[in-house]
Amino acid sequence: MLESILIANRGEIARRILRSARRLGVETVAIYSDTDETSMLVREADRAVRVGEARPKDSYLNIDRIVAAARDTGATAVHPGYGFLAERWEFARTCEQEGLTFIGPHSDVIRSMGDKALSRQVASSLGIPIPPGSGILSGVEEARSWAAELSLPVIFKASAGGGGIGMTKVEKMEELPEAFETATNRAGLAFGDDRVYVEKYLESPHHIEIQILADADGNVVTFPERECSVQRRHQKVIEESPSPFATDELRARLRQAARRLAREIGYTNAGTVEFVVDKDRNSYFLEINTRLQVEHPITEMITCVDLVEHQIRIASGEPLSLREDDLEWGGWAIESRIYAEDSENFYPSPGTLASYVEPHGEGIRVDSGYQAGDIISQFYDPLIAKLVVWAEDRTGAVAKMQHALGNYDITGVKNNISFLTEAFASEMLKSGNYDTHFIAKLKEEKHG
């Protein structure tokens, strides 16, 4: 077992990792920026080290300072969480070189799967369908000819991308040059790599993903799917597992594709294989996220598996104690992301939490990083907490979510509780009959 883990993150995910580490008797080291000095995480961790100023590049994105913090505290492993440095292969590589156990896949795997054009190629070579599209585009003329061949609408994506950043949809040919430029600029700014490719934009798609765990001996376990179609700006807001849209056949097909990919690339630790699924349930590989996913708790709720515990065990060299054939799951889990943002236009709303009271109850789990009086900083993600519920069936889970949302009290910053309340009251969500256009349709129904 690992002796001590430096958690290279903040907020709810850092506290989530801390809980599993502590249960396993592993010492925890938190890092913090000036803004987070008084956070719950800093108090809870065995040790805490300041790494810099509030801006991410001075703290949570600063590889040198984080590695120095690990060295100074004698931490033997690093858990990157999600976001920040989690998918920067350079960070994993530095940890490897410094003799720190990186809790995630090998830096080579992060690097190759971080190249979305390359990961598409790997999937395609295994016979796993990918959305029709180009390779890396050399310029606007090549983009134009691909768009003509694919037929509009198409969507530009950053090769180094993730999290929906840099995606630009094109519906009219005259919009294409500007969209190409926007996508290229955003990719360059966000990822330091401005290569983009273009894909056919699928109508009414579902965004469905498969959680995987894999160990160094080549054992792979895949989990039942997560439905992540409720998105704003290509970022998820509500997720559920299983998916109301999935059939047994689709589930088996996606899990098999995820398993084959994981084996092919020598994947280790936790990861997520993302797919888009069209209205006829044709599935296309999108990308592999080489890290723990924000929405991992819904998988934990339907399987009673602690994914972070397995991450730690795999990183410490233990073989997977879990076999896919033995994996039992049941009931229904739903997650709502509680964001500090305006419920109407989704604009971010940093500020100070005047009051903050979470709902409690059987089958209700809240992963959060804040308490009343805390500052929700403009420099970080607007995620305040994740509200996760479990019930025997979907109807029960929706009802429990509605009840829990009603008992959530947040003042001082704008938040999306009223949006979530509307969403769960809608016929689309209640019936489970929705796709990635859910939010647009909901707004349309409301405003006519």
Next chain:
Amino acid sequence: MTEIVSPITGSVWKILAGVEAPIAEGETILILESMKMEIRVKCPHSGKLVEIRVNEGDSILEDDVVAVIQ
């Protein structure tokens, strides 16, 4: 004179429009950044951009005046 206010609390990422220049309705005056999100502040009607009251990198509060158009 129309005062353009910031819709969010955050910081000024990029200023795109030039002072004393004509500006069209819908044109982006500046881009704000908050919580990893870019928010474009657009010109509500065509006219002349008289003043920009912020600099790139400035922290601003919701409802702060960022620009004035005529």
